[in-house]
Amino acid sequence: MSDKIEFQIENLGVPKFKSPLQLSTVRGDNIFTFISETDKLVFDTSLEGYSQCLANNEEPSCLEKAGPRQNIFFQSEKVTAAIVTCGGLCPGINNVIRGIVMALHYFYGVKRVIGVPYGYEGLNPEVGHPFVELTPEKVKDIHQFGGTILGSSRGGQSVSTMVDTLVSNNAQMLFAIGGDGTLKGANAIGDEIMKRGLDISVVGIPKTIDNDVDIIDKSFGFETAFDIASPILKDAHNEAHGAYNGISIVKLMGRDSGFIAASASLAMPVVNFVLVPELDFNLYGKNGFLEILKKRLEAKHHAVIVVAEGAGQHLFEKDDVVTDASGNVQHDDIGLFLKQKIKEYFSDVFPVTIKYIDPSYIIRSAAANSSDSVFCSSLAYQAVHGAMSGKTKFVVGKVNDRFVYLPISAVVSKRKKIDLESGFWFAVLQSTGQPFSIK
Structure with a gap:
């Protein structure tokens, strides 16, 4: 299939450390288990897509299932993680920050999490924004408020400078919360890290209030x-x-x-x-x-x-x-x-x-409502699991109502838009009574 999408996630290396999570390796009803790297999810779940793959003798495009791995790449107690929020405000940013900090601390025993202030500007020492130390105590109540406790900004900085800053602060992970421009910037940071041969995981959590990130079911907020x-x-x-x-x-x-x-x-x-x-x-x-x-x-x-x-x-x-x-x-x-x-x-x-x-x-x-609050926490947890396993240059999101990991490059290639011939838009026309064409 010429239009087949590749969803292969890049890895920093082979995970060699045993996860500190006490989970079962055996599947069972209502048992939370480790996720195997061979546990994939088919992207196109339609009968037509399945039949086309059979006819062409091809493997279907598959997604990496999100979740904790039995073996992880980093020694969790030695990890320093960084979190940055970029672009316009959106309900739920603080929920994601809180979820990342809590998951790193309580799931994996990570002792240091630094907040990068005012977007990618905070990764440029010449701008002069000091880092914020993020602890469970500091973030425990931030979900009650809108905006972002880290502040935000638009625009990029020198990729080389930002990577230098991560290295000088001994960061092994960067969680970038933002939209299309933020994710493209995160991908560029990931490219520079790979070029230098560094062991730093770069993770994107898609943030766009417009819900226009391609492929994923919806974006938080x-x-x-x-x-x-x-x-x-x-x-x-x-x-x-x-x-x-x-x-x-x-x-x-x-x-x-x-x-x-x-x-x-x-x-x-x-x-x-x-x-x-x-x-x-x-x-x-x-x-x-x-x-x-x-x-x-x-x-x-x-x-x-x-x-x-x-x-x-x-x-x-x-x-x-x-x-x-x-x-x-x-x-x-x-x-x-x-x-x-x-x-x-x-x-x-x-x-x-x-x-x-x-x-x-x-x-x-505004602050996130109950549904978004739950969703934000889940995104944060799955992002942390992926980073700890050594995956990089990926985003976490829901596809076909399942949490998966996607290459950043796959979701920033185009914007998701309303299909004016879809049932969704037809429902809008039925509700409003406006004509299909206004010309």
């Missing part, structure tokens, strides 16, 4: 994001319904993918239009957005519009593409743009009342 957004949509509906021809516009996060906007609208089905980056739409014309909005107001006299931050960028006239420090394209404000265009359009039609709500920074800085 995403459920909290649309959970918090849902009651905001209810309030927006109350505002719109409270005025004759009232319109509420709610802008939610979603730079390249509209999962938060779509999921929040399904969770709180009071929304009439969902505009996402994956959907091309026109403002004007017989089937354009403004004409469809007009028909909605004529019929119901109120409307709720949810728009992802990256939607409708084709409507702006741009000469140059501007990017932020992480290399992400900086989008124009589609929420304010829509508000202005709606106001202009209806000035010659009939009076409307428009309310604009942007809760993005409130949502991304």
